[in-house]
Amino acid sequence: MLAQIARRVSNTGFQNANGALITLKRAYHEKVVEHYNNPRNVGSFDKNDPNVGTGLVGAPACGDVMKLQIKVDDEGNIVDSCFKTFGCGSAIASSSVATEWVKGRPMDEVLTIKNSDIAKHLSLPPVKLHCSMLAEDAIKAAVRDYKEKKAKAAGSSSDDRAEAAA
Structure with missing residues (x-):
């Protein structure tokens, strides 16, 4: 009975060959485990969609690679993210x-999301702070990509008008 309770509480208990209960401290906070087991907004948008911004970042030290995409409406609000x-x-x-936090917010507002906010929310230990830094960098990169696409499109459409007038 005690073994069953310990397993439920720790979620990492097991019995060794002698039947003694061995429990291990969980390495990740329950919020990390929840988002890992049930990640929100996994997927991709068409990177050529003019309303999509893509941020691709990586951490060479550990090999993590993160692609975060935002879909923006005509008013500059992020309507979807993956x-x-x-x-x-x-x-x-x-x-x-990060994808949950950017949805429904104006683009400029999401630039205020800091890695420390994500790390605090997930109770990340210091050794995992680079993961929240990647998320912040990916948000910024996605917004930057979207703005660059819009600026390029605006520039090419004004060039087209100038050519048509000439």
Whole structure:
């Protein structure tokens, strides 16, 4: 009975060959485990869609790679977001949280999301802070990509008008 309770509480208990209960401390906070097991907004948008911004970032030290995409409406609000991340549980959880936090917000407002906010929300240990930094960098890169696309489109459409007038 005690063994069953310990397993439920720790979610990492097991019995050794002698029947003694061995429990391990969970390495990840329950919020990280939840976002890892049930990641939100996994997927991709068409990167050629003019309303999509794509941020692709990586951490050479650990090999994590994160792609975060935003879909923006005509008023500059992020209406949808998705991600694909190759990395540890903390990187996946950070991506998942980031996509939830940017949805429904104005583009300029999401630039105020800091890695420290994500890290605090997920209770990341210091050794995993780079994962939340990747998420912040991916948000900024996606917004930058979207703005560059819009500026390029505006420039090419004014060039087209100038050519038509000449």
